[in-house]
Amino acid sequence: MDEADRVWTPESTHDKFVEFEATYKRALLRYEKIICRSLENSEINTTLVKLRCKTQMGVYTKQLDKEYEDPWTQCADLIGARIVVPLASDKARVTAALEKCNDIKVLQIEDKELHRDPKHLKYGGLHIQIECRDFLGPTDQPIQCEVQVRTVAEHTWAETEHEFVYKGPKGLPHSVQRTFARLLALVELVDDELVRGVDDVKNSDMYADHLLVQFVRSTAQQFNIRSSSESMTIGFLHDLLEILGMNARALLTLTDKYVEADPDTIHRIVSTKGATSQGFQVNSDYIAAQPELLPAMALLSENPHDLRTQIEGTHLYEPFRQLAVWTNSRGFLSD
Structure with missing residues (x-):
């Protein structure tokens, strides 16, 4: 009998799964790599990424309960993945990341929040097949994986409800079940307010300044600038943006572009003039030991003459003049 036309009893489903179990486990490892790489490529922070394959007895009892005509496609979570993200807005980003991945095909997206009755409190999960x-x-069809995406708040509620209510003692009083249902309103409020608060922070000018500082400090580590003063970096960049009348996001973009275009010059300055170089003088050479070296070099490379005009007479002139000497920036040094 062709496997596609077979009547799948719980016993035959169990036995066929045992035969293919090693294949499912290899598929699980492949899905894990694909999912993790997709999340990383989209720069999505997660608090949990976990995959599992149903057990032999789990497959048996599932077919016993559901009586699928084709358990290999109808039982969506023979391989299941769970992704937990900090914010509700991250769930859409996970969906987009999987949709643009060339190694997989998204078959179905089920967002239960979109279809639940607004008059009832009910958990609404996001499932992506x-x-x-x-x-x-077993039927020569691609092995599928069900991806479940939750926020941290949803995950906490769902795991607790699953253990103590869904899988808990039978016959729990209505008041106990109602307690867990009411908590869903708080879960929704927490997720909504977290998104609102994060958006407010991200839209502020202070956050743009913060991103610039964090970017400069993390990027500087690639050039072995590690033991530096964060307060000096913050002060230098704050004063620089104010004097130049420049936007922090614009300076971040300019710095990123320069670092990618001319890393060799940065390495040369750090190795010959930085904190570990012979003859390093902290008073005059400190810029070579600090992360703000990167945006300073980017600005000096972009338009040295205009830069000198803007900072001349300020306390920032001397570190830029020193940097101009090291890089032989004639546009900055010439009168």
Whole structure:
């Protein structure tokens, strides 16, 4: 009998899964790599990424309960992935990341929040069904994976409810069940307010300044600038933006572009003039030991003559003049 036309009893489903279990486990490892890489490429922070494959007895009892005509496609979570993200807005980003991944195909997106009755309190999860054609199941169809995406608040509620209510003692009083249902309103409020608060922070000018500082400090580590003063970096960049009348996001973009275009010059300055170089003088050479070296070099490279005109007579002139000497920036040094 062709496997596609077979009547799948719980016993035959169990036995066929045992036969293919090693294939499912290899598929799980492949899905784990694909999902983690997709999240990383989209710069999505997660608090949990966990995959699991149903057990042999789990497959047996599932078919016993559901009586699927084709358990290999109808039982969506033979391989299941759970992704937990900090913010509700991150859930859409996870969906987008999986949709643009070339190694998988998104078959279905089920967002239960969109269809639940507004008059009732009910958990609304996001499920994304994906398939990778690298591994075929018992009926020669690609082995699928069900991806469940939750926020931290949703995950905390769902795990607790699952253990103490869904899988808990039978016959719990109505008041106990209602307690867990009411908590869903708080979960929704927490997620909504977190998104609102984060958006407010991100839209502020202070956050742009913060991003610039964090970017400069993290990027500087690539050039072995590690033991530096954060307060000096913050003060230098604050004063620089104010004197130049420049936007922090614009300076971040300019710095990023310069670092990618001319890393060799940065390495040379750090190695010959930085904190570990022979003859380093902290009073005159400190700029070579600090992360603000990167935006300073980017600005000096962009338009040295205009830069000198803007900072001449300020306390920032001397470190830029020193940097201009090291890089032989004639546009800055010439009268």
